[in-house]
Amino acid sequence: MTSTSSTTTPLLELRGLTVRYGGRSGLLAVDGVDLSLRAGETLGLAGESGCGKSTLAMSVLRLLPKSAQIEGEILLDGEDITQMSFGRLRTVRWASASVVFQGAMHALNPVKRIGEQIAEPIRLHGTVPAGHVKSRVRELLEQVELPVARADAYPHELSGGQKQRVMIAMALACEPRLVIADEPTTALDVIVQAQVLALLSRLVADHGIGLIMISHDLSVLGATCARLAVMYAGKLVEEGPSRQVIGEPKHEHTKALAAAFPTIGDPSSRYAPATSSELGLPGAPEPVAEGVEPLLRTDNLRVTFTGRGQTTEAVKGVDLEVYPGEIVALVGQSGSGKTTLARTILGLQKPTSGQVLFEGKALPHSARALRAYRRKVQLVLQDPTSALNPRHTVYEAIAEGLRIHKLPGDERELVAQALEAAELRPPERFMTVLPHELSGGQRQRVVIAGALALAPTLLVADEPVASLDASVRGEILALLLRLRASLGLAALVITHDLGLAWNIADRVAVMYKGELVEVGTVAEVLRDPKHEYTKQLLAALPDGTALPAGEVTA
Amino acid sequence: MPSPRRGGGTARYLLTKLGGAVISLFMVVVLGFILFRVMPGDPVKTMTRGHPVTNEQLAILEHRYGLDKPKIAQFWDYLVKLLHGDFGDSYQYSRPVGDMILEKLWPTVLLVGTGTILAVALGLWLGTRAAWQRNSVFDKASTGIALAFWSMPTFWLGMILLTAAGGLFPSGGMVYPDTPPDFLSQALDILHHLVLPVITLVAVVYAQYQLVMRSSLLEEMDADYLTTARAKGLRDDLVRRRHAVPNALLPTVTLVFLHLGMVVAGAITVEAVFSWPGLGQMTYNAIGVPDLPVLQGTFIVLAAAVLVMNLIADVLYRFLDPRVRAV
CATH class of the missing domain: 3.40.50.300 (P-loop containing nucleotide triphosphate hydrolases)
Structure with a gap:
């Protein structure tokens, strides 16, 4: 990625980023990745588990375990993260770039009220004067469309979608210029996923925040991000506008990713999941003949749970x-x-x-x-x-x-x-x-x-x-x-x-x-x-x- | 979800736990009665040892203590008295056991309380440090030392300490008879006597707190919410203090209270070695006779201590962990 046409420094620029786990001969998780993102841009990072996409995301805030060795440059607003002192790094974390973690269930502290958890980075970075922290938390909860009273709730009292909203509110708390969302909707239902994605897109656009979203699902990324980058075995194998990457994938692996999730209504994927096996696929089955007894039948089945006076x-x-x-x-x-x-x-x-x-x-x-x-x-x-x-x-x-x-x-x-x-x-x-x-x-x-x-x-x-x-x-x-x-x-x-x-x-x-x-x-x-x-x-x-x-x- | 029934839920929870504790206590009373009666030894014979006594005199003594009645009748008498708050009279001292226990209770509480507070503080601090610097020299050394102390027999450690530091500290008892009666001198003297028994007690019990704290903190160390906390820009020690330790403390709190009850019973050995005039020593002396009312009384008091501590642990856990509160 050499973009010299614009005079402004990119919000985030990776130059030859290489991350290795456990010594010289260790596992190469990210292999010479060049990538850049301008302020307000949205970029989707796709790939299968183990391709290095999460490692890449965590390296941006230097959140990798000690065994990880980083080579290359990570420029956030032109400043190299890899060279920062620990104190400087702490000021940059969350205030300049924040993360919406995968699985909000575990990313929130189970024994602290969510209002407190949202307020923590605000107090730490002094984003607003101390007296205004509470009202800022209220404002954030309203932005993510959660009732303000939920600030007193503990994480386990919220549904999966609500927890993800809390994570988003927390990510926006210090008005960062970059948000990294790591599989933000993976564990969620289709309907909740659509709501969370719409919310994230709207907030990012409203505040002009740069977004890097990571997922294994190209369709999710396509719906939220303008540009797509596909990773495979630590390398960036394809990059371009979302429509183009999904519509006309060039790399073998992108094609596999694009084919994995079928288009409902597309007859070519009916009875034909994406497979490269030489065993082939059987044709469409014969329809069940009339008058055949069902193998399994449930008859007006009811299950009621009673506990603590509630049914x-x-x-x-x-x-x-x-x-x-x-x-x-x-x-x-x-x-x-x-x-x-x-x-x-x-x-x-x-x-x-x-x-x-x-x-x-x-x-x-x-x-x-x-x-x-x-x-x-x-x-x-x-x-x-x-x-x-x-x-x-x-x-x-x-x-x-x-x-x-x-x-x-x-x-x-x-x-x-x-x-x-x-x-x-x-x-x-x-x-x-x-x-x-x-x-x-x-x-x-x-x-x-x-x-x-x-x-x-x-x-x-x-x-x-x-x-x-x-x-x-x-x-x-x-x-x-x-x-x-x-x-x-x-x-x-x-x-x-x-x-x-x-x-x-x-x-x-x-x-x-x-x-x-x-x-x-x-x-x-x-x-x-x-x-x-x-x-x-x-x-x-x-x-x-x-x-x-x-x-x-x- | 906060429900209007939550308050009722807590009351019901408490009542259930309390009911369970009362039933347990009754079982303890029954068990104590049977246990000390199958133990070898005849109290009447022990008391009259060295005196020429006739069989008639023995029978009179047995009758006085009600030992000639059938066991069931003995138990009934015992139970009725107990419900009136009467633990019976000691065979050895002919004094109400209740008074004796009250008298000996506070030295034991002093010893066990001081020992436990120090052991918990030491164990939690060492455990936290060891886990945070996993596999460091500090971790390996402190865990090794803790295990070594834990495996030492209490009486042996006590006697070694007595031999090694015998000159510096009193060898037994709680207070010298010639200490001036003013508060300060008495307190300092008790403190002086307390040093060796407390060190022994702490050395033997702190390991379990350290090991539990270490392992529960290690479990939390890979938790995602700690990454969240780091990403927020928190300093390493704030991540530990604010996020990791409070979560890791939850299982530890339960253990501390569970063991507190047992430490009371465990103090018997320490009290015997250092002639500390507490419940432990009294029990130790009563076993030889056997002084049945004293044994039964202390048995109930020690068991009740365990039960109460269990109850506190349950309630405290519910108070501390919001996830348990909701269930």
């Missing part, structure tokens, strides 16, 4: 069917009751009324019969890292289920078959490996293999790709499609990701406040939504990830 109806009379070999996506925001519904289907939660029928029979109550049922209905969890015991080898992880259910046959043979089915080849190579030696995608395949080993007929998957990288996401989704084609495996996929539903599901069930407000084929629900809430969900998607309704129908 919460988590599931309010749900009728849901999953047919053999069918993939159903259950979508809804967090707190909609979809996880409770899944737990009830698995027999982990007793319904208050109504029943779950599997293959036409009501769910048994005895522990022994439930065990037989759970063999046929297997669960795949969101985060494979915590779902696997870190001290068990892959072989142990898969064989455990076999032992519990005392399946006949040679154990080693069955484990090998399961690994084969989950496309971990050759199986022998993976058997003795521990989870931490595998990549995120491979771990999720191990979890799936553990489920497949028991030859289930239904897979219940709770956000199976939410914690995975964009490029791996497509591979796992393609695996689910291939498993359905080869084994006739049905799946109930719980997700907040409408693109996932468009990628692989046959039908979509939309859950809102404990009720299924809309159930239908993917084309019906996502292209021609009937219920107000479904329309809201679709409208909340970042620009460019959904074609206007009715334009193309698959």
